[in-house]
Amino acid sequence: MNIGIIGLGLIGGSMAIDLRRRGFADRIVGMDADKVNAAAALKIGLVDEVVSEDECVEKSDIIIVAVPVNVAVKVVCRVLDRFQKEGWTDKIVMDVCSTKEQIAQATMYHACRKQYVATHPMAGTEYSGPWAAMPNLFDSKVCIIADQQESSPKALATVEKLYDALNMRVGFMSVSAHDVHTAYVSHLSHVVSFALANTVLDKEKDEKHIFDLASSGFSSTARLAKSNADMWTPIFIQNKDNIVRVTDAFIQSVQELRDAIDNMDETAIRAFIDEANRIKRIIK
């Protein structure tokens, strides 16, 4: 299978590594809007060749769009337009974005909609760029395929095989359910980490030595605050309604614990913590 990757960062690059190692990809071409990234991806060996977007679509059976979600909306549509224009009915395009509603709307009435598969592999790190690519990134993680009924059975089966090669467990969900759920389990965590980092950094302006105390507890809670603005600004904007609603629920929850502490209400604090401990059922 010939694979084309548009966007050679953490996700695109890590896919390249495992799709090649595991024999799913015979040949991988790719492109990145950032020339330094593209050159690095070639040198590292993520791709066999750096090409233009046009060549990438031409030379590939599956085109993986792994760019920030605001750009992905346009790229996926351009690729589908090309499929239509050239009469390519066997090629497939898939994205890997963390919000799905806007791409769904943009592609909804496209003549080649069935050749597009909306996916979201739930894996990543707080790092970015081709240097952040790593083997086994996706192993045992979950990949959501959204509105699968809109894709052709053949395109869907091929993409499922691709994720099978990445050792992912595939789940299905509507586009709108996906965007609500990622707001809870991914986007909110990022809002929280960014705000936590800024709260502590504000304090540091007065007191330089505060960071002698940066214990492992803080490091883990603030880890996502290293995530980059190019990726996260469009996610926040595209999933605005869900994220605002979920963030309001979170602020209310913080306020509840804050008030219990302020009132020195031992029973309420203890109940709040006991309830939160139930998270052990879900995360290791």
Place this chain on the structure above:
Amino acid sequence: MNIGIIGLGLIGGSMAIDLRRRGFADRIVGMDADKVNAAAALKIGLVDEVVSEDECVEKSDIIIVAVPVNVAVKVVCRVLDRFQKEGWTDKIVMDVCSTKEQIAQATMYHACRKQYVATHPMAGTEYSGPWAAMPNLFDSKVCIIADQQESSPKALATVEKLYDALNMRVGFMSVSAHDVHTAYVSHLSHVVSFALANTVLDKEKDEKHIFDLASSGFSSTARLAKSNADMWTPIFIQNKDNIVRVTDAFIQSVQELRDAIDNMDETAIRAFIDEANRIKRIIK
């Protein structure tokens, strides 16, 4: 050196392991209010003998108080009373608590104050009990000694040697500075994680499958929500003033990002994230 440990949980137990392995402790006795924990600590080999609090003080050169901070206030005072009553001027008592103000106030005018060293080894995991004890827990982490001028030079030097054996870097701070700073870098992270866990768990009541999506981002941000109520309820109450102030600053920060998202203000969102990215200077 004979070591006595009151409270055989994660911190007390992990100290026992490394103080013994590294030859600092010749013999370790200990006690735990929970009989199951005490028996386990003996079986695991954390202590050579389980004793009463009285025996623990009698048989040890250094008494380590590693119990929740509300209990520690009483235990440290009881141990100092015993030093005074028996005329033991060479023995040392130290605590390991995450808030220091209340123990400082309770011991301030004690005749044996100089034999008490207020310490806070900034290390831990979200697990508790003797089974959570592990080797190398403290390696390369920071330990704060608070109000060191209130301890005798000899007691201080001995406790510094103990932390040296645990491979910790020792820093000095006033009690009140310590409590402000831990509010920022440790206590706030716990408030945030507990609230994040409860926000997501509330949602789960309606939609069971949300946890298919629990990506690694969420796991890391909510990790501390597994921390137990026995330890954290008294910390929140004892450091109430600092924690409430810091939490209010955090809520304001979340609100700022939430409003920028709601207004789809790309410039403001990007600036907020860029600012938060500076956390890279501090955490790996």
